[in-house]
Amino acid sequence: MKVLYVEDEPLLARIVKESLESRGLDIDWYTDAEAGKDGILQAGNYDIALLDVQLPGEDGFSIGRRIRASFPRLPILFLTARVQAKDALAGFEAGGNDYVRKPFSMEELLVRMENLINLAEGSGPGSPTNSAPAAAPNVGVRVTGEIYEFGNFILDYSNLRLTLVGEEPRVTSLSHREAELLRLFLQSHGEEVIERKKILLELWHDDGFFNSRNLDVYVRKLRALLEADPKVRILTLRGVGYRFVVE
Template sequence: MAGPNAPELLTRPDGTPIRVLAVDDENSLTELLSMAMRYEGWEPTTAATGSDAVRAARDTNPDAIVLDMMLPDFDGLEVMRRVRAEQPDVPVIFLTAKDAVNDRIVGLTAGGDDYVTKPFSVEELMARLRSLLRRSGATSKRSESELIVGDLVLDEDSHEVTRGGDEIHLTATEFELLRYLMRNPKRVLSKAQILDRVWNYDFGGQANVVELYISYLRKKIDAGREPMIHTMRGAGYVLKPA
Protein backbone atom coordinates (compact mmCIF):
# COMPACT_ATOMS: atom_id res chain seq x y z
CA MET A 1 0.00 0.00 0.00
CA ALA A 2 1.13 3.53 -0.64
CA GLY A 3 2.87 5.30 2.20
CA PRO A 4 2.14 8.89 3.22
CA ASN A 5 4.90 10.24 0.95
CA ALA A 6 4.17 8.03 -2.06
CA PRO A 7 3.05 9.78 -5.25
CA GLU A 8 -0.66 9.88 -5.84
CA LEU A 9 -1.57 6.98 -8.10
CA LEU A 10 -4.01 7.77 -10.86
CA THR A 11 -5.87 5.28 -13.02
CA ARG A 12 -8.71 5.41 -15.50
CA PRO A 13 -12.17 5.19 -13.88
CA ASP A 14 -12.32 1.47 -14.75
CA GLY A 15 -9.03 0.86 -12.93
CA THR A 16 -6.92 0.34 -16.04
CA PRO A 17 -3.68 2.32 -16.50
CA ILE A 18 -3.68 5.89 -17.79
CA ARG A 19 -2.55 6.04 -21.43
CA VAL A 20 -0.39 8.95 -22.55
CA LEU A 21 0.99 9.60 -26.02
CA ALA A 22 4.32 11.48 -26.08
CA VAL A 23 5.23 13.04 -29.44
CA ASP A 24 8.68 14.47 -30.12
CA ASP A 25 11.37 13.81 -32.71
CA GLU A 26 14.03 13.69 -29.98
CA ASN A 27 14.19 10.00 -29.11
CA SER A 28 16.08 10.62 -25.86
CA LEU A 29 13.28 12.91 -24.66
CA THR A 30 10.44 10.50 -25.41
CA GLU A 31 12.40 7.68 -23.72
CA LEU A 32 12.83 9.84 -20.62
CA LEU A 33 9.14 10.72 -20.57
CA SER A 34 8.20 7.06 -21.05
CA MET A 35 10.30 6.07 -18.03
CA ALA A 36 8.64 8.74 -15.89
CA MET A 37 5.18 7.65 -17.03
CA ARG A 38 5.85 3.98 -16.35
CA TYR A 39 7.00 4.96 -12.86
CA GLU A 40 3.53 6.50 -12.41
CA GLY A 41 1.98 3.18 -13.45
CA TRP A 42 0.81 4.62 -16.78
CA GLU A 43 1.07 3.16 -20.28
CA PRO A 44 3.14 5.45 -22.52
CA THR A 45 3.20 5.39 -26.32
CA THR A 46 5.68 7.45 -28.32
CA ALA A 47 5.81 8.92 -31.81
CA ALA A 48 8.46 10.96 -33.63
CA THR A 49 6.40 12.41 -36.48
CA GLY A 50 2.98 13.93 -36.91
CA SER A 51 1.68 11.09 -39.05
CA ASP A 52 2.92 8.49 -36.55
CA ALA A 53 1.26 10.46 -33.76
CA VAL A 54 -2.12 10.50 -35.49
CA ARG A 55 -1.86 6.76 -36.14
CA ALA A 56 -0.78 6.04 -32.53
CA ALA A 57 -3.66 8.12 -31.14
CA ARG A 58 -6.12 6.15 -33.25
CA ASP A 59 -4.63 2.85 -32.05
CA THR A 60 -4.32 3.63 -28.32
CA ASN A 61 -7.10 6.18 -27.61
CA PRO A 62 -4.88 8.11 -25.16
CA ASP A 63 -6.10 9.95 -22.08
CA ALA A 64 -3.65 12.79 -22.76
CA ILE A 65 -1.06 13.82 -25.36
CA VAL A 66 2.29 15.51 -24.78
CA LEU A 67 2.93 17.14 -28.15
CA ASP A 68 5.97 18.93 -29.54
CA MET A 69 4.99 21.93 -31.63
CA MET A 70 7.71 21.34 -34.24
CA LEU A 71 7.76 17.94 -35.98
CA PRO A 72 9.49 16.72 -39.15
CA ASP A 73 6.39 16.36 -41.33
CA PHE A 74 3.63 18.63 -39.99
CA ASP A 75 3.32 20.66 -36.81
CA GLY A 76 1.69 19.89 -33.49
CA LEU A 77 -1.37 22.02 -34.28
CA GLU A 78 -2.14 19.84 -37.28
CA VAL A 79 -1.64 16.70 -35.16
CA MET A 80 -4.11 18.03 -32.59
CA ARG A 81 -6.60 18.98 -35.30
CA ARG A 82 -6.52 15.49 -36.85
CA VAL A 83 -6.63 13.63 -33.53
CA ARG A 84 -9.48 15.72 -32.17
CA ALA A 85 -11.51 15.10 -35.30
CA GLU A 86 -11.89 11.56 -33.93
CA GLN A 87 -11.26 12.11 -30.17
CA PRO A 88 -12.58 15.62 -29.49
CA ASP A 89 -11.98 15.64 -25.74
CA VAL A 90 -8.39 14.40 -25.48
CA PRO A 91 -6.31 16.93 -23.48
CA VAL A 92 -3.05 18.21 -25.03
CA ILE A 93 0.09 19.69 -23.47
CA PHE A 94 2.31 21.41 -26.03
CA LEU A 95 6.09 21.42 -25.83
CA THR A 96 7.45 24.68 -27.26
CA ALA A 97 10.84 26.30 -27.79
CA LYS A 98 11.84 28.85 -25.17
CA ASP A 99 11.69 31.81 -27.55
CA ALA A 100 8.57 30.67 -29.45
CA VAL A 101 6.05 32.89 -27.68
CA ASN A 102 3.79 32.86 -30.72
CA ASP A 103 3.72 29.05 -30.69
CA ARG A 104 2.42 29.05 -27.13
CA ILE A 105 -0.25 31.64 -27.83
CA VAL A 106 -1.35 29.94 -31.04
CA GLY A 107 -1.34 26.52 -29.38
CA LEU A 108 -3.54 27.59 -26.49
CA THR A 109 -5.81 29.63 -28.73
CA ALA A 110 -6.23 26.62 -31.02
CA GLY A 111 -7.43 24.48 -28.13
CA GLY A 112 -4.32 23.20 -26.38
CA ASP A 113 -4.83 22.74 -22.64
CA ASP A 114 -1.37 23.66 -21.41
CA TYR A 115 2.19 24.19 -22.58
CA VAL A 116 5.68 23.57 -21.21
CA THR A 117 8.70 25.46 -22.49
CA LYS A 118 11.86 23.58 -23.44
CA PRO A 119 14.09 22.90 -21.64
CA PHE A 120 11.80 21.72 -18.85
CA SER A 121 12.05 19.46 -15.82
CA VAL A 122 10.37 16.08 -16.14
CA GLU A 123 8.93 16.57 -12.65
CA GLU A 124 7.18 19.76 -13.74
CA LEU A 125 5.73 18.14 -16.85
CA MET A 126 4.46 15.14 -14.87
CA ALA A 127 2.85 17.44 -12.30
CA ARG A 128 1.13 19.34 -15.13
CA LEU A 129 -0.03 16.05 -16.65
CA ARG A 130 -1.46 14.78 -13.37
CA SER A 131 -3.34 18.03 -12.89
CA LEU A 132 -4.62 17.99 -16.47
CA LEU A 133 -5.78 14.37 -16.21
CA ARG A 134 -7.70 15.08 -13.01
CA ARG A 135 -9.34 18.16 -14.55
CA SER A 136 -10.32 16.27 -17.68
CA GLY A 137 -12.14 13.59 -15.70
CA ALA A 138 -10.00 10.88 -17.31
CA THR A 139 -8.87 9.50 -13.97
CA SER A 140 -9.96 8.18 -10.66
CA LYS A 141 -7.75 8.20 -7.61
CA ARG A 142 -6.53 4.70 -6.88
CA SER A 143 -7.86 3.49 -3.57
CA GLU A 144 -5.23 2.17 -1.17
CA SER A 145 -7.40 -0.93 -0.73
CA GLU A 146 -7.17 -1.78 -4.43
CA LEU A 147 -4.71 -4.10 -6.10
CA ILE A 148 -4.43 -3.47 -9.83
CA VAL A 149 -2.63 -5.58 -12.43
CA GLY A 150 -3.42 -4.64 -16.03
CA ASP A 151 -7.20 -4.49 -16.34
CA LEU A 152 -7.71 -6.70 -13.28
CA VAL A 153 -8.81 -4.88 -10.10
CA LEU A 154 -9.24 -6.41 -6.63
CA ASP A 155 -10.62 -4.37 -3.73
CA GLU A 156 -9.34 -5.81 -0.46
CA ASP A 157 -12.00 -4.00 1.58
CA SER A 158 -15.16 -4.76 -0.40
CA HIS A 159 -13.84 -8.07 -1.85
CA GLU A 160 -15.02 -6.93 -5.28
CA VAL A 161 -13.06 -8.12 -8.31
CA THR A 162 -13.39 -6.80 -11.86
CA ARG A 163 -11.57 -7.38 -15.12
CA GLY A 164 -12.00 -4.83 -17.87
CA GLY A 165 -14.87 -3.42 -15.81
CA ASP A 166 -16.74 -6.76 -15.70
CA GLU A 167 -17.54 -8.04 -12.22
CA ILE A 168 -16.09 -11.43 -11.28
CA HIS A 169 -17.56 -13.47 -8.40
CA LEU A 170 -15.02 -15.49 -6.40
CA THR A 171 -15.23 -17.81 -3.41
CA ALA A 172 -13.28 -16.82 -0.30
CA THR A 173 -10.42 -19.19 -1.18
CA GLU A 174 -10.31 -18.07 -4.81
CA PHE A 175 -10.21 -14.46 -3.61
CA GLU A 176 -7.32 -15.17 -1.24
CA LEU A 177 -5.38 -16.99 -3.96
CA LEU A 178 -5.92 -14.14 -6.44
CA ARG A 179 -4.95 -11.56 -3.81
CA TYR A 180 -1.65 -13.40 -3.23
CA LEU A 181 -0.93 -13.53 -6.97
CA MET A 182 -1.82 -9.85 -7.41
CA ARG A 183 0.39 -8.79 -4.53
CA ASN A 184 3.27 -10.44 -6.37
CA PRO A 185 2.74 -9.58 -10.06
CA LYS A 186 5.30 -10.93 -12.54
CA ARG A 187 6.83 -13.03 -9.75
CA VAL A 188 6.84 -16.82 -10.04
CA LEU A 189 5.23 -18.35 -6.92
CA SER A 190 5.83 -22.00 -6.15
CA LYS A 191 3.07 -24.38 -5.10
CA ALA A 192 4.73 -24.58 -1.68
CA GLN A 193 4.60 -20.79 -1.27
CA ILE A 194 0.97 -20.68 -2.35
CA LEU A 195 -0.02 -23.50 0.00
CA ASP A 196 1.72 -21.84 2.91
CA ARG A 197 0.19 -18.43 2.23
CA VAL A 198 -3.36 -19.38 1.17
CA TRP A 199 -3.98 -22.66 3.01
CA ASN A 200 -1.52 -22.17 5.89
CA TYR A 201 0.04 -25.59 5.84
CA ASP A 202 3.31 -27.04 4.73
CA PHE A 203 3.90 -28.59 1.34
CA GLY A 204 3.35 -32.34 1.40
CA GLY A 205 1.35 -34.07 -1.28
CA GLN A 206 -1.16 -31.23 -1.52
CA ALA A 207 0.01 -29.71 -4.82
CA ASN A 208 -3.20 -30.84 -6.49
CA VAL A 209 -5.29 -28.41 -4.42
CA VAL A 210 -3.22 -25.52 -5.81
CA GLU A 211 -3.62 -26.80 -9.37
CA LEU A 212 -7.36 -27.20 -8.80
CA TYR A 213 -7.86 -23.66 -7.51
CA ILE A 214 -5.62 -22.16 -10.19
CA SER A 215 -7.89 -23.86 -12.75
CA TYR A 216 -10.97 -22.39 -11.01
CA LEU A 217 -9.42 -18.92 -11.12
CA ARG A 218 -8.46 -19.25 -14.77
CA LYS A 219 -12.05 -20.08 -15.70
CA LYS A 220 -13.23 -16.88 -14.04
CA ILE A 221 -10.34 -14.49 -14.73
CA ASP A 222 -9.03 -15.63 -18.12
CA ALA A 223 -12.06 -17.21 -19.82
CA GLY A 224 -12.56 -15.58 -23.22
CA ARG A 225 -9.80 -13.07 -22.52
CA GLU A 226 -6.05 -12.74 -22.95
CA PRO A 227 -4.56 -15.03 -20.25
CA MET A 228 -3.03 -13.43 -17.15
CA ILE A 229 -2.32 -16.56 -15.07
CA HIS A 230 0.61 -18.54 -16.46
CA THR A 231 2.11 -21.90 -15.48
CA MET A 232 5.89 -21.95 -15.29
CA ARG A 233 6.63 -25.65 -15.68
CA GLY A 234 8.52 -27.02 -12.69
CA ALA A 235 8.53 -23.64 -10.94
CA GLY A 236 4.97 -22.55 -10.15
CA TYR A 237 2.59 -19.83 -11.32
CA VAL A 238 2.83 -16.19 -12.27
CA LEU A 239 0.25 -13.44 -12.79
CA LYS A 240 1.14 -10.92 -15.51
CA PRO A 241 -0.79 -8.11 -17.24
CA ALA A 242 -2.33 -9.36 -20.49
Protein backbone atom coordinates (compact mmCIF):
# COMPACT_ATOMS: atom_id res chain seq x y z
CA MET A 1 0.00 0.00 0.00
CA LYS A 2 1.41 3.40 -1.00
CA VAL A 3 0.43 6.35 1.22
CA LEU A 4 0.56 10.12 0.64
CA TYR A 5 1.10 11.72 4.06
CA VAL A 6 1.08 15.50 4.68
CA GLU A 7 1.91 16.53 8.27
CA ASP A 8 3.90 19.51 9.57
CA GLU A 9 4.63 18.19 13.08
CA PRO A 10 7.97 16.36 12.64
CA LEU A 11 7.81 14.26 15.81
CA LEU A 12 4.29 12.98 15.16
CA ALA A 13 5.03 12.47 11.47
CA ARG A 14 8.11 10.35 12.16
CA ILE A 15 6.21 8.19 14.64
CA VAL A 16 3.36 7.62 12.20
CA LYS A 17 5.68 7.08 9.22
CA GLU A 18 7.92 4.58 11.03
CA SER A 19 4.95 2.76 12.54
CA LEU A 20 3.23 2.36 9.16
CA GLU A 21 6.47 1.38 7.43
CA SER A 22 7.05 -1.30 10.07
CA ARG A 23 3.78 -2.82 8.86
CA GLY A 24 4.95 -2.93 5.26
CA LEU A 25 3.39 0.32 3.94
CA ASP A 26 5.23 2.68 1.59
CA ILE A 27 4.96 6.28 2.93
CA ASP A 28 5.73 9.55 1.12
CA TRP A 29 5.78 12.22 3.87
CA TYR A 30 5.58 15.94 3.16
CA THR A 31 5.46 18.85 5.62
CA ASP A 32 3.13 21.15 3.68
CA ALA A 33 1.28 21.55 0.42
CA GLU A 34 4.21 23.18 -1.35
CA ALA A 35 6.68 20.49 -0.28
CA GLY A 36 4.15 17.85 -1.27
CA LYS A 37 3.26 19.45 -4.59
CA ASP A 38 4.70 16.65 -6.72
CA GLY A 39 3.07 13.97 -4.59
CA ILE A 40 -0.29 15.76 -4.65
CA LEU A 41 -0.15 16.18 -8.42
CA GLN A 42 0.61 12.46 -8.72
CA ALA A 43 -2.04 11.38 -6.19
CA GLY A 44 -3.18 8.72 -8.63
CA ASN A 45 -0.09 6.74 -7.71
CA TYR A 46 -1.30 6.34 -4.11
CA ASP A 47 -3.79 4.04 -2.42
CA ILE A 48 -4.79 6.58 0.27
CA ALA A 49 -4.04 10.16 1.36
CA LEU A 50 -3.52 11.13 5.02
CA LEU A 51 -3.86 14.89 5.36
CA ASP A 52 -3.29 17.00 8.45
CA VAL A 53 -5.86 19.80 8.55
CA GLN A 54 -3.85 22.62 10.16
CA LEU A 55 -0.86 23.21 7.90
CA PRO A 56 1.26 26.26 7.14
CA GLY A 57 -0.03 27.95 4.01
CA GLU A 58 -2.64 25.82 2.27
CA ASP A 59 -4.63 23.78 4.80
CA GLY A 60 -5.55 20.11 4.55
CA PHE A 61 -9.13 20.78 3.48
CA SER A 62 -7.94 22.78 0.48
CA ILE A 63 -5.47 20.03 -0.47
CA GLY A 64 -8.29 17.51 -0.14
CA ARG A 65 -10.48 19.48 -2.53
CA ARG A 66 -7.71 19.57 -5.13
CA ILE A 67 -7.07 15.85 -4.84
CA ARG A 68 -10.78 15.04 -4.99
CA ALA A 69 -11.26 17.16 -8.12
CA SER A 70 -8.69 15.12 -10.05
CA PHE A 71 -8.91 11.74 -8.31
CA PRO A 72 -12.55 11.10 -7.22
CA ARG A 73 -11.87 7.53 -6.08
CA LEU A 74 -8.79 8.10 -3.90
CA PRO A 75 -9.63 7.63 -0.19
CA ILE A 76 -8.83 10.74 1.88
CA LEU A 77 -8.41 10.55 5.65
CA PHE A 78 -8.09 13.86 7.52
CA LEU A 79 -6.05 14.10 10.74
CA THR A 80 -7.24 16.92 12.98
CA ALA A 81 -7.04 18.34 16.49
CA ARG A 82 -10.39 20.06 15.96
CA VAL A 83 -13.23 18.49 17.90
CA GLN A 84 -16.40 20.33 16.89
CA ALA A 85 -18.95 18.61 14.67
CA LYS A 86 -18.86 21.48 12.16
CA ASP A 87 -15.16 20.79 11.56
CA ALA A 88 -15.87 17.13 10.85
CA LEU A 89 -18.61 18.13 8.41
CA ALA A 90 -16.22 20.59 6.75
CA GLY A 91 -13.84 17.70 6.19
CA PHE A 92 -16.48 15.60 4.47
CA GLU A 93 -17.52 18.60 2.36
CA ALA A 94 -13.87 19.02 1.34
CA GLY A 95 -13.88 15.53 -0.13
CA GLY A 96 -12.73 13.52 2.87
CA ASN A 97 -13.97 9.98 3.40
CA ASP A 98 -13.19 9.89 7.12
CA TYR A 99 -11.23 11.70 9.82
CA VAL A 100 -9.23 10.87 12.93
CA ARG A 101 -9.01 13.21 15.89
CA LYS A 102 -5.63 13.91 17.46
CA PRO A 103 -4.27 12.44 19.60
CA PHE A 104 -5.00 9.07 18.03
CA SER A 105 -3.71 5.54 18.46
CA MET A 106 -1.98 3.74 15.61
CA GLU A 107 -4.55 0.96 15.98
CA GLU A 108 -7.40 3.39 15.27
CA LEU A 109 -5.55 4.93 12.34
CA LEU A 110 -4.85 1.53 10.81
CA VAL A 111 -8.47 0.37 11.21
CA ARG A 112 -9.81 3.50 9.52
CA MET A 113 -7.25 3.23 6.72
CA GLU A 114 -8.14 -0.43 6.16
CA ASN A 115 -11.86 0.39 6.04
CA LEU A 116 -11.36 3.08 3.40
CA ILE A 117 -9.06 0.90 1.30
CA ASN A 118 -11.54 -1.99 1.42
CA LEU A 119 -14.37 0.30 0.30
CA ALA A 120 -12.25 1.58 -2.59
CA GLU A 121 -11.11 -1.86 -3.79
CA GLY A 122 -11.90 -2.59 -7.38
CA SER A 123 -11.76 1.05 -8.49
CA GLY A 124 -7.96 1.20 -8.90
CA PRO A 125 -5.76 3.37 -6.65
CA GLY A 126 -6.87 6.93 -7.20
CA SER A 127 -7.58 6.52 -10.88
CA PRO A 128 -8.94 9.74 -12.43
CA THR A 129 -12.47 9.32 -13.70
CA ASN A 130 -15.52 11.40 -14.52
CA SER A 131 -17.94 8.70 -13.45
CA ALA A 132 -19.39 8.26 -9.97
CA PRO A 133 -17.54 5.80 -7.72
CA ALA A 134 -18.90 2.30 -7.45
CA ALA A 135 -21.02 1.56 -4.41
CA ALA A 136 -19.37 -0.27 -1.55
CA PRO A 137 -19.62 -4.01 -2.08
CA ASN A 138 -22.47 -5.63 -0.25
CA VAL A 139 -20.92 -8.48 1.69
CA GLY A 140 -23.29 -8.56 4.64
CA VAL A 141 -21.83 -6.95 7.75
CA ARG A 142 -18.09 -6.47 8.22
CA VAL A 143 -16.94 -5.69 11.77
CA THR A 144 -13.58 -4.19 12.76
CA GLY A 145 -13.54 -3.25 16.43
CA GLU A 146 -16.43 -0.81 16.84
CA ILE A 147 -16.62 -0.07 13.10
CA TYR A 148 -19.46 -1.79 11.22
CA GLU A 149 -19.56 -1.75 7.41
CA PHE A 150 -22.82 -2.76 5.76
CA GLY A 151 -24.28 -1.95 2.39
CA ASN A 152 -23.22 1.60 1.57
CA PHE A 153 -22.93 2.58 5.24
CA ILE A 154 -20.31 2.67 7.97
CA LEU A 155 -21.36 2.81 11.62
CA ASP A 156 -18.68 4.21 13.93
CA TYR A 157 -20.26 3.09 17.19
CA SER A 158 -17.63 4.64 19.48
CA ASN A 159 -18.13 8.11 17.98
CA LEU A 160 -21.89 7.71 17.31
CA ARG A 161 -21.55 8.39 13.59
CA LEU A 162 -23.30 6.85 10.59
CA THR A 163 -21.64 7.57 7.23
CA LEU A 164 -23.22 7.03 3.83
CA VAL A 165 -20.24 6.48 1.54
CA GLY A 166 -20.05 7.71 -2.02
CA GLU A 167 -18.68 10.57 -4.10
CA GLU A 168 -20.14 13.00 -1.55
CA PRO A 169 -20.05 11.13 1.80
CA ARG A 170 -22.83 12.05 4.21
CA VAL A 171 -22.27 11.73 7.94
CA THR A 172 -25.07 11.67 10.53
CA SER A 173 -24.56 12.04 14.27
CA LEU A 174 -26.60 9.46 16.15
CA SER A 175 -27.99 9.53 19.66
CA HIS A 176 -26.58 6.91 21.99
CA ARG A 177 -29.83 4.92 21.87
CA GLU A 178 -29.98 5.05 18.05
CA ALA A 179 -26.41 3.76 17.84
CA GLU A 180 -27.15 1.02 20.38
CA LEU A 181 -30.21 -0.17 18.47
CA LEU A 182 -28.46 -0.12 15.10
CA ARG A 183 -25.52 -2.06 16.53
CA LEU A 184 -27.90 -4.64 17.96
CA PHE A 185 -29.54 -5.05 14.56
CA LEU A 186 -26.12 -5.40 12.91
CA GLN A 187 -25.04 -8.00 15.45
CA SER A 188 -28.23 -9.97 14.74
CA HIS A 189 -27.67 -9.90 10.96
CA GLY A 190 -28.23 -13.36 9.53
CA GLU A 191 -30.67 -14.44 12.22
CA GLU A 192 -34.26 -15.18 11.25
CA VAL A 193 -35.67 -12.82 13.84
CA ILE A 194 -34.67 -10.63 16.74
CA GLU A 195 -37.51 -10.49 19.23
CA ARG A 196 -38.91 -7.19 20.50
CA LYS A 197 -38.68 -8.48 24.04
CA LYS A 198 -34.96 -9.15 23.64
CA ILE A 199 -34.35 -5.62 22.32
CA LEU A 200 -36.38 -3.99 25.10
CA LEU A 201 -34.67 -5.96 27.87
CA GLU A 202 -31.20 -5.42 26.43
CA LEU A 203 -31.49 -1.68 25.76
CA TRP A 204 -34.15 -0.49 28.21
CA HIS A 205 -34.00 -3.32 30.79
CA ASP A 206 -37.79 -3.28 30.80
CA ASP A 207 -40.36 -4.47 28.24
CA GLY A 208 -43.26 -2.33 29.41
CA PHE A 209 -45.70 -0.44 27.18
CA PHE A 210 -43.93 2.94 27.35
CA ASN A 211 -40.55 1.52 26.32
CA SER A 212 -42.22 -0.55 23.60
CA ARG A 213 -43.58 2.65 22.04
CA ASN A 214 -40.09 4.21 22.32
CA LEU A 215 -38.71 1.28 20.36
CA ASP A 216 -41.21 1.93 17.56
CA VAL A 217 -40.02 5.54 17.35
CA TYR A 218 -36.34 4.56 17.13
CA VAL A 219 -37.01 1.92 14.49
CA ARG A 220 -38.75 4.57 12.36
CA LYS A 221 -35.77 6.91 12.78
CA LEU A 222 -33.31 4.24 11.69
CA ARG A 223 -35.42 3.27 8.69
CA ALA A 224 -35.42 6.90 7.57
CA LEU A 225 -31.62 7.05 7.85
CA LEU A 226 -31.09 3.75 6.01
CA GLU A 227 -33.53 4.34 3.15
CA ALA A 228 -30.66 5.80 1.07
CA ASP A 229 -29.60 2.20 0.39
CA PRO A 230 -32.61 0.06 -0.62
CA LYS A 231 -30.59 -3.12 0.00
CA VAL A 232 -30.49 -2.39 3.74
CA ARG A 233 -33.85 -2.98 5.42
CA ILE A 234 -35.41 -3.46 8.83
CA LEU A 235 -38.32 -5.86 8.35
CA THR A 236 -41.14 -6.04 10.91
CA LEU A 237 -42.44 -9.46 11.84
CA ARG A 238 -45.72 -8.40 13.39
CA GLY A 239 -46.22 -9.59 16.93
CA VAL A 240 -42.74 -11.11 17.05
CA GLY A 241 -39.91 -8.72 16.28
CA TYR A 242 -37.62 -7.70 13.40
CA ARG A 243 -35.22 -8.98 10.79
CA PHE A 244 -32.24 -6.89 9.68
CA VAL A 245 -31.47 -7.54 6.02
CA VAL A 246 -28.38 -6.56 3.98
CA GLU A 247 -28.74 -7.91 0.45
